[in-house]
Amino acid sequence: MNRSISVDFRLVSASLRELDRLIHEQGFREDLYYRINGMRVVIAPLRERQDIPELIKKLLQQLSPNEPKQLSSEAMRAVAGYRWPGNVRQLQQALKVAAILGADSPCIEIDHFSPDLQQVLRPCISQSAPSTLQAIEWDVIQNTLRQYNGNMSATAKA
Numbered sequence: 001m002n003r004s005i006s007v008d009f010r011l012v013s014a015s016l017r018e019l020d021r022l023i024h025e026q027g028f029r030e031d032l033y034y035r036i037n038g039m040r041v042v043i044a045p046l047r048e049r050q051d052i053p054e055l056i057k058k059l060l061q062q063l064s065p066n067e068p069k070q071l072s073s074e075a076m077r078a079v080a081g082y083r084w085p086g087n088v089r090q091l092q093q094a095l096k097v098a099a100i101l102g103a104d105s106p107c108i109e110i111d112h113f114s115p116d117l118q119q120v121l122r123p124c125i126s127q128s129a130p131s132t133l134q135a136i137e138w139d140v141i142q143n144t145l146r147q148y149n150g151n152m153s154a155t156a157k158a
Helices: 019-024 030-036 052-063 073-081 087-101 115-127 133-147 152-157
Strands: none
Touching (some): 019 030, 052 087, 073 133
């Protein structure tokens, strides 16, 4: 028995390729492109974003809302300096592993990341010295927090 069923849906698709160019090179069907191209949203890769510290803070908050974690200043410099070919999903997964491996500490260090990621993060530390007032402020806060063993009240007073 065959019968028609009405459906109401919206197609959302993503591509890392330049479909305009592929159409021109006959690598993508033009008619299909115009069927799916309702609105184009270009999302900047993670390596081009300027809000990485804020994004990390938000991701860590989502990972452990009851016991907030933060990155050490060294880890923040390394993470901010890394290219992140897997974009936000890769960063999110890396933070999840680091939060688990650093469960005993409120501050995530580079040693808490997976060994393969540590190898690519360590060179990023020297390449990405703090250059903005916000980055310098972040370093001072992180170092003071470590000095007071994670005690936020003592850190705030200092």
